[in-house]
Amino acid sequence: MSAPAPAAPSATEALQPGAEVLLRALKDQGVDVIFGYPGGAVLPIYDAIFRQNAIRHILVRHEQAAVHAAEGYARSTGRVGVVLVTSGPGATNAVTGLVDALMDSIPVVCLTGQVPTHLIGNDAFQEADTTGITRPATKHNYLVKRPQDVARTVHEAFYVARSGRPGPVLIDLPKDILIGPAPYTPPSEAPHRSYRPQRDPDPASIARAVAMLKGARRPIVYAGGGVINAGPEAAAALADFVRHAGIPITNTLMGLGSFPASDPHFLGMLGMHGTVEANLAMHDCDVMLAVGARFDDRVTGRLDAFSPGSRKIHIDIDPSSLNKNVPVELAMVADAGRALAALNAAWRADETKQDRSALAAWWEKIEAWRATKCLAYNQAHGAGALIKPQYAIERLRELTAASGRDCFITTEVGQHQMWAAQFLHFDRPNHWMTSGGLGTMGYGLPAAMGVQIAHPDALVIDVAGEASILMNIQELGTLAQYRLPVKVFILNNEYMGMVRQWQELLHGGRYSESYTASLPDFVKLAEAFGAVGLRASRPDEVDRVIKEMIDVDKPVIVDVVVDQTENCFPMIPSGAAHNEMLLGPQDKQVEGPVSEEGMVLV
Amino acid sequence: MSGTSAIEKHTIAVLVDNEPGVLARVIGLFSGRGYNIESLTVAEVDAREALSRITVVTSGTRMIIEQIKAQLDRLVPVHKVRDLTDEGPYVSRELALIKVAGTGEHRVESLRIADVFRARVVDSTNESFTFEMTGSSDKLDAFIRLMEPLGLVDVCRTGAVAIARGAGGL
Numbered sequence: 127m128s129a130p131a132p133a134a135p136s137a138t139e140a141l142q143p144g145a146e147v148l149l150r151a152l153k154d155q156g157v158d159v160i161f162g163y164p165g166g167a168v169l170p171i172y173d174a175i176f177r178q179n180a181i182r183h184i185l186v187r188h189e190q191a192a193v194h195a196a197e198g199y200a201r202s203t204g205r206v207g208v209v210l211v212t213s214g215p216g217a218t219n220a221v222t223g224l225v226d227a228l229m230d231s232i233p234v235v236c237l238t239g240q241v242p243t244h245l246i247g248n249d250a251f252q253e254a255d256t257t258g259i260t261r262p263a264t265k266h267n268y269l270v271k272r273p274q275d276v277a278r279t280v281h282e283a284f285y286v287a288r289s290g291r292p293g294p295v296l297i298d299l300p301k302d303i304l305i306g307p308a309p310y311t312p313p314s315e316a317p318h319r320s321y322r323p324q325r326d327p328d329p330a331s332i333a334r335a336v337a338m339l340k341g342a343r344r345p346i347v348y349a350g351g352g353v354i355n356a357g358p359e360a361a362a363a364l365a366d367f368v369r370h371a372g373i374p375i376t377n378t379l380m381g382l383g384s385f386p387a388s389d390p391h392f393l394g395m396l397g398m399h400g401t402v403e404a405n406l407a408m409h410d411c412d413v414m415l416a417v418g419a420r421f422d423d424r425v426t427g428r429l430d431a432f433s434p435g436s437r438k439i440h441i442d443i444d445p446s447s448l449n450k451n452v453p454v455e456l457a458m459v460a461d462a463g464r465a466l467a468a469l470n471a472a473w474r475a476d477e478t479k480q481d482r483s484a485l486a487a488w489w490e491k492i493e494a495w496r497a498t499k500c501l502a503y504n505q506a507h508g509a510g511a512l513i514k515p516q517y518a519i520e521r522l523r524e525l526t527a528a529s530g531r532d533c534f535i536t537t538e539v540g541q542h543q544m545w546a547a548q549f550l551h552f553d554r555p556n557h558w559m560t561s562g563g564l565g566t567m568g569y570g571l572p573a574a575m576g577v578q579i580a581h582p583d584a585l586v587i588d589v590a591g592e593a594s595i596l597m598n599i600q601e602l603g604t605l606a607q608y609r610l611p612v613k614v615f616i617l618n619n620e621y622m623g624m625v626r627q628w629q630e631l632l633h634g635g636r637y638s639e640s641y642t643a644s645l646p647d648f649v650k651l652a653e654a655f656g657a658v659g660l661r662a663s664r665p666d667e668v669d670r671v672i673k674e675m676i677d678v679d680k681p682v683i684v685d686v687v688v689d690q691t692e693n694c695f696p697m698i699p700s701g702a703a704h705n706e707m708l709l710g711p712q713d714k715q716v717e718g719p720v721s722e723e724g725m726v727l728v
Numbered sequence: 729m730s731g732t733s734a735i736e737k738h739t740i741a742v743l744v745d746n747e748p749g750v751l752a753r754v755i756g757l758f759s760g761r762g763y764n765i766e767s768l769t770v771a772e773v774d775a776r777e778a779l780s781r782i783t784v785v786t787s788g789t790r791m792i793i794e795q796i797k798a799q800l801d802r803l804v805p806v807h808k809v810r811d812l813t814d815e816g817p818y819v820s821r822e823l824a825l826i827k828v829a830g831t832g833e834h835r836v837e838s839l840r841i842a843d844v845f846r847a848r849v850v851d852s853t854n855e856s857f858t859f860e861m862t863g864s865s866d867k868l869d870a871f872i873r874l875m876e877p878l879g880l881v882d883v884c885r886t887g888a889v890a891i892a893r894g895a896g897g898l
């Protein structure tokens with residue numbers, strides 16, 4: 127201790143306004159962009175943003191959109207998305223986005239303004255109990271009450287948001303804390319005092335998994351969004367495993383892109399609108415490897431009929447996802463990437479041979495299911511022919527692929543979302559963003575905005591329905607302001623198509639309130655926001671509008687006028703089993719399989 | 729669903745950061761997910777580390793009990809979750825204050841039963857007694873039932889606190 131200690135900065139020197147400390151902490155967390163909307167309680171933060179250049183602020187038109195934009199940014203980059211909104215209505219407007227991120231395990235940090243600490247609890251102007259309201263809407267939240275907690279809380283929030291099963295974390299910041307002097311503390315390497323999720327798989331469990339899978343005669347891999355959250359190495363390890371073992375694989379809605387759709391091992395998406403081959407293979411398999419998936423009710427259908435004869439292995443980072451809906455024989459808490467890497471290593475080290483002839487017979491069965499071509503549809507081309515929505519999406523797939531551009535897809539919620547999931551093929555992770563768990567109409571446009579901010583040169587397309595797109599249509603203003611060339615591809619059936627489909631199949635064709643009268647002219651709407659508006663009404667116009675959409679270096683709305691009566695098949699009605707699928711309009715009689723219990727599950 | 733749908737009763741000890749909102753997180757988890765709370769107690773047990781200990785008595789199928797523990801464990805301010813019912817013998821105690829009003833034969837009888845149950849008189853007037861009693865929740869139930877015909881006026885119970893037997897800590 128003889129060397130002179132470096133002069134400690136004097137206490138006053140080290141202190142800065144809380145808002146400055148906040149921005150410094152964000153910078154140290156590697157933040158380069160914030161999606162936000164100002165208001166009284168966060169003015170000190172906006173002042174600090176004004177006086178720096180390291181962090182870009184994107185001004186959205188509604189706080190819900192700020193959260194979805196941050197989600198799009200996060201999902202397409204693997205980084206934490208950041209949101210900044212004011213107190214009261216700013217915070218309450220953000221709640222839908224937060225729950226969306228919670229359900230889909232998306233890392234987001236949301237900063238909310240709050241009334242000064244001495245006014246909390248006074249029903250002050252624009253006061254809301256934000257931490258109370260968002261407790262069940264976030265993975266975790268904080269109310270910062272002391273200046274010395276600002277920096278530490280930000281660092282901890284980023285750690286919590288991205289660790290374990292990722293999710294949204296909210297920090298409520300009273301105005302006096304933002305204005306008053308606060309010390310800065312850099313990120314700490316020390317382990318968190320209580321939150322330390324397990325990431326490495328138990329080697330004995332890996333060995334058991336190898337034995338179960340090698341002994342399988344009809345194995346299947348069921349992979350979900352957890353593989354994507356675990357990073358590109360996880361998807362690479364998954365592809366390695368599936369190809370090496372020669373096992374069929376299906377993806378959840380959230381997992382699309384975690385395995386290349388163009389690979390013959392891929393059976394397509396499973397679940398309510400999954401393919402025949404995926405759902406029947408899940409039903410008939412003898413060993414199932416579920417990884418980063420959570421046996422959601424849209425996937426399992428009727429629980430007691432879900433894959434009744436299989437032995438199940440489940441790998442998940444979240445212990446509460448294991449044995450939640452479906453009891454499994456082998457449950458493993460681990461990061462999907464680490465578990466798959468360990469599985470690959472153990473598989474190769476193990477001498478046991480697979481039953482290749484049983485596997486060949488299994489594949490033969492699967493190919494027969496595949497041969498039913500369950501996604502087939504009829505596109506007429508004569509005079510007066512209507513555009514089938516599936517055709518529009520298939521052309522979108524072909525023409526975007528032909529463009530050679532790096533293409534990211536977001537969606538709204540409804541039939542168009544399911545057709546996008548069925549017909550667009552994803553060969554890479556992080557290129558498909560859809561609201562899976564919450565099913566939030568209005569997600570796609572702001573999410574696309576966030577994706578485009580992160581990938582300025584990419585082709586970013588929101589596959590939309592005419593009803594959903596109106597839920598966050600104001601974001602066309604954001605696209606214009608930041609010159610974000612996002613494409614909105616509307617399958618316009620004038621109906622809340624998914625609602626209409628359920629009403630047709632389950633409620634005797636009584637189309638109660640599912641038709642939208644007085645829709646806007648989307649071409650003129652685009653023009654009003656400085657975007658390009660295009661319309662296709664006949665099948666032979668589809669290619670032209672898609673090509674023009676891709677070529678224009680501006681935001682574009684494409685209004686594709688589609689057949690209003692088309693339904694999304696295959697479909698497993700709620701409460702039915704995987705082998706009770708409706709394959710097309712000929713299977714309309716669903717009175718049989720849909721029990722009252724099933725209706726409740728809608 | 730799972731093999732057994734029998735309802736089990738479990739006593740779970742949870743060590744948490746003593747910070748605002750932590751109890752709301754735990755209670756919100758139970759109400760939000762429809763889990764049952766039979767009793768819940770909480771108090772700080774380590775002032776230096778600012779840790780509180782929650783004892784929660786809950787019931788559900790085996791699958792639900794496992795869910796409850798996993799859900800508790802993933803809350804950020806939760807340090808430890810232990811299922812005392814699963815992890816060997818434990819001692820569980822509850823404290824109750826029980827007020828009985830009456831005169832004559834009833835009054836004498838209540839005092840006699842209190843003596844058998846080792847309840848202490850902590851307040852008395854000419855026509856009432858308030859008993860303090862500590863014991864297992866079952867024993868408290870039994871005592872309270874016996875007091876009912878003798879003029880039971882008011883009951884206040886703490887809910888169970890519980891700790892594992894033997895030398896080991898949480």
Ligand SMILES: Cc1ncc(C[n+]2csc(CCOP(=O)(O)OP(=O)(O)O)c2C)c(N)n1
Pocket residue numbers: 538539540541542543565566567568590591592593594595617619621622623624625
């Ligand atoms: C915010 C919100 N409100 C209501 C719903 C229920 N809902 C699911 S799909 C749907 C219809 C969507 O219509 P549209 O966007 O036109 O898509 P389509 O099904 O016609 O393709 C509705 C109302 C929802 N998912 N989200």
Ligand SMILES: [Mg+2]
Pocket residue numbers: 540591592593617618619620621622623
């Ligand atoms: Mg529609």
